[in-house]
Structure formats: C-alpha cells, structure tokens
Amino acid sequence: MENNKQISSKGVFISLVKSIDAYNWLLKDHHRRVTAFAYQLGSEYGLGAKRLAKLVIAASIHDIGAIYVAERDQLTKMDVDDPEPHQINGARILRGIKPLEGVRRIIRRHHVRYEDMLTGQVNPADICEECWFLHLADRIDIGTLMFADDSDPHGRIRETIRPRFGRDFLPELAGTFERAANSEEFWRNADQTAYQELLLSAVDTELADMGPADLESYALLFGRIVDHKSHWTLTHSRSVGFVAERIGELMNLPGETRSKLRIAGYLHDIGKIAVPAEILEKPSPLDRTEYSTMQTHALFSSLILSGNDDLADIGRWAGNHHERRDRSGYPMKIGEDRFETEMDIIAYADIFTALLEARPYRASLDKDEAMDILRELSPLKLSKEVFSVVSAHFDDLATLLEESEPFGTEENVPGAFARGDTARYL
Numbered sequence: 001m002e003n004n005k006q007i008s009s010k011g012v013f014i015s016l017v018k019s020i021d022a023y024n025w026l027l028k029d030h031h032r033r034v035t036a037f038a039y040q041l042g043s044e045y046g047l048g049a050k051r052l053a054k055l056v057i058a059a060s061i062h063d064i065g066a067i068y069v070a071e072r073d074q075l076t077k078m079d080v081d082d083p084e085p086h087q088i089n090g091a092r093i094l095r096g097i098k099p100l101e102g103v104r105r106i107i108r109r110h111h112v113r114y115e116d117m118l119t120g121q122v123n124p125a126d127i128c129e130e131c132w133f134l135h136l137a138d139r140i141d142i143g144t145l146m147f148a149d150d151s152d153p154h155g156r157i158r159e160t161i162r163p164r165f166g167r168d169f170l171p172e173l174a175g176t177f178e179r180a181a182n183s184e185e186f187w188r189n190a191d192q193t194a195y196q197e198l199l200l201s202a203v204d205t206e207l208a209d210m211g212p213a214d215l216e217s218y219a220l221l222f223g224r225i226v227d228h229k230s231h232w233t234l235t236h237s238r239s240v241g242f243v244a245e246r247i248g249e250l251m252n253l254p255g256e257t258r259s260k261l262r263i264a265g266y267l268h269d270i271g272k273i274a275v276p277a278e279i280l281e282k283p284s285p286l287d288r289t290e291y292s293t294m295q296t297h298a299l300f301s302s303l304i305l306s307g308n309d310d311l312a313d314i315g316r317w318a319g320n321h322h323e324r325r326d327r328s329g330y331p332m333k334i335g336e337d338r339f340e341t342e343m344d345i346i347a348y349a350d351i352f353t354a355l356l357e358a359r360p361y362r363a364s365l366d367k368d369e370a371m372d373i374l375r376e377l378s379p380l381k382l383s384k385e386v387f388s389v390v391s392a393h394f395d396d397l398a399t400l401l402e403e404s405e406p407f408g409t410e411e412n413v414p415g416a417f418a419r420g421d422t423a424r425y426l
C-alpha cells in the first residue's frame with residue numbers, strides 16, 4: 001500500500017480482534033475468556049513463546065466461522081455434536097492469508113477429540129499441538145457458562161472436565177489442567193487478563209513482520225467474517241472494496257486515499273457481526289423491528305472502527321455508507337455539511353454492488369434497471385460527480401464483480417456449508 005506508512009497494522013488488527021469479541025452478537029466475550037484460559041494452560045505446560053503466541057491469536061478468533069443461533073446453542077453444550085461447519089468456515093475465512101496459516105490450521109481442528117485421533121477419524125498429521133490447548137480452554141469456558149449459578153462452579157467444572165482426558169482431551173494435559181485450575185487466579189484471569197497486552201505480545205511474536213502492506217489482507221479477513229454470515233453476499237465486502245477503489249482511481253484521487261477506500265469497502269458492513277444472522281439471512285421482507293435491528297449495523301461499523309486512530313478516515317467513510325446528503329439516510333442522518341466525497345464513493349460502490357448481486361428475494365438487476373436506481377440518488381442524496389463516474393464506467397466497474405470470485409470454496413469437504421444449507425441450522 002503506498003504512502004500508508006503512518007498506519008499501524010498491528011494496532012488495527014488488535015483493535016478489530018477485540019471488537020469482534022465485544023460486539024459479537026453470537027458469542028460475546030467468549031473469545032477473550034478462551035484466550036485467557038488457553039494462555040494460562042499453555043504457560044503452565046511450558047509451551048514455547050512462538051507456540052503460545054500462535055495459540056493466543058487462534059483463541060482470539062477461533063469461532064469466527066460460527067453463524068447461527070442453533071450453532072451457538074450447540075457449541076455451548078459440553079459435548080458438541082457437529083463442530084465441523086464452523087471449523088471449516090473459520091478455516092475458509094482465513095484461507096490465503098499467509099501469516100495466519102498456522103493459526104488457520106489450529107482453528108480448523110479446535111474441537112479435535114483424542115478418541116477421534118485414536119480411532120483414525122482424524123489424521124494425526126492434521127492436528128497441531130495448540131489444537132489440544134484450545135479445545136480444553138474452550139470447554140472450560142463453556143463450563144463456566146453451564147455452572148454459573150452453581151454454589152461451587154469451579155469444582156463442578158473440574159469434575160466435568162477431569163473424566164474427559166483420554167476421551168475428548170489429550171491425556172498429557174490432565175496434570176496441567178489440575179495445577180492451573182487449582183488456583184483462584186486461573187478463574188479470575190478469565191475476566192481480568194489484560195487482553196490488549198496479551199494480544200499485543202502475541203502479535204509481536206507471531207506476526208512480527210506485519211507491516212502497512214498487510215493491513216489490506218487483514219481488513220479483507222474481517223470483511224470475510226461478515227460476508228460469511230450470509231450465503232447471499234459471500235463476496236459483497238470484497239467487491240465493494242474493489243469498486244470503491246476503482247471509482248477513486250477514475251476520479252484521480254491520491255494513492256493513499258484509494259487504498260483507504262478499498263479497506264473501507266472491505267469493512268463497511270463489519271457492524272453486521274452485531275446483528276442476528278437470522279435477520280441478515282431472512283429470505284422474506286423484514287418487519288419493522290427487524291428492519292431497525294438491521295439498520296443498527298451501520299452504527300456498529302462506526303463503533304468498531306472508532307477503536308483505533310489509524311482507522312479514523314476509514315471508519316468515517318465506512319460507517320456512513322447508509323447516510324444521504326439530504327439527511328434521509330441512517331444512522332445519524334448527517335447532511336451535506338458533514339459529507340465527504342469518499343462517503344459518496346463507498347455508498348455508490350455499495351449500492352452498485354448490491355444491485356448487481358442476486359438476493360434471496362430477487363435476481364440481480366440488469367444495467368438499465370440498476371442505472372435507473374442509481375440515477376435517482378443524484379444529486380440530492382449522493383454526489384452528482386460520483387454518479388457521473390459510475391454511469392460513464394458502468395461496464396468497467398461491473399467486471400470487477402466478476403473478478404471477485406468466492407474465496408476458499410471447499411465444496412468437497414464433508415460438512416462444509418453450501419448454498420441452501422441454512423434450513424438445518426434454523
């Protein structure tokens with residue numbers, strides 16, 4: 001990325017990881033707590049610094065592939081019937097992001113059972129040492145949820161976990177668990193560990209080479225988390241990034257602005273992690289309440305992206321993608337006086353992309369239909385200047401959508417999500 005030296009990709013990465021945990025509608029605080037447990041177990045066992053760092057990063061995003069309420073309800077039982085879909089989805093989301101390849105391997109098998117390895121259901125070569133720690137830490141946190149109202153929750157968790165070594169968990173970790181769980185601090189740290197510092201040191205060790213140029217891959221990763229929540233929009237965020245960047249290029253904006261536009265496109269809908277998937281995926285029209293819940297995503301995008309100063313421009317452009325110059329947009333109904341051309345660009349890129357994508361309730365629109373809708377927005381709602389660029393280069397911009405193929409399709413993997421699979425999770 002040109003001229004972007006001032007952006008700290010590490011800071012941005014950590015701030016987004018923390019947001020995923022804090023605003024995650026499906027599994028709030030789970031990632032942070034599992035990270036604290038995993039880190040303590042790994043330290044107690046004497047895992048090397050490099051492995052510990054990898055474990056911390058994997059723990060902090062391990063359930064990004066989980067989508068539905070029914071899935072959450074499954075994962076929050078001590079024995080998960082079918083963890084495959086969310087493990088496969090998590091691995092897909094991370095696919096192709098080289099520095100996170102090790103983390104991807106851990107996430108792919110973070111529910112691995114010792115017995116499944118013994119019986120040959122899982123190939124031992126596919127299991128990393130860190131997988132065992134993550135699985136154990138994850139189940140410990142589920143135990144804290146299950147026994148929250150018990151008079152001796154920690155005792156109950158220990159009784160529940162103990163017989164599972166040699167069956168669900170690696171037997172070598174039994175002693176580590178007993179020693180760690182014996183201390184009150186172990187439990188207290190689930191909520192009191194300085195998450196920021198833990199992530200920072202893990203990122204420094206495991207992703208030491210992360211530079212400004214990597215910001216784009218990581219932004220794409222967070223965009224994928226959102227896109228995966230709906231089968232209909234698997235490439236939406238990526239396409240919006242491509243289109244916004246190209247509009248910037250056609251308008252001769254500086255290189256730095258174009259890069260930021262692309263990232264803002266990747267991240268514009270990040271707030272959807274705070275919206276129930278059942279609303280995002282609903283194939284029929286939303287009722288009034290559902291519609292207002294859906295609209296909150298724009299506000300959440302702003303909140304999530306406001307966590308880091310390096311994201312200020314990106315956050316403003318992305319967070320205002322549903323605003324309109326005549327104050328008819330949402331969430332803040334900002335007007336002409338606070339509008340920036342980059343906001344028009346993201347808004348146009350979003351609408352343009354959405355109109356050309358098929359949705360559960362309609363097919364993709366053809367050029368004339370799409371142009372009619374885009375034309376109506378200008379000049380009152382969005383800038384005339386940006387509209388003329390979109391209109392003059394419609395076909396060129398449309399080819400960018402064709403290039404934006406779905407990533408990591410693993411259609412042959414048993415248990416992988418496929419279009420139309422939704423029903424079994426609802």
Ligand SMILES: [Fe+2]
Nearest residue numbers: 062063075110
């Ligand atoms: Fe999981």
Ligand SMILES: [Fe+2]
Nearest residue numbers: 030062063138
């Ligand atoms: Fe989990």
Ligand SMILES: [Fe+2]
Nearest residue numbers: 268269321322
């Ligand atoms: Fe949106």
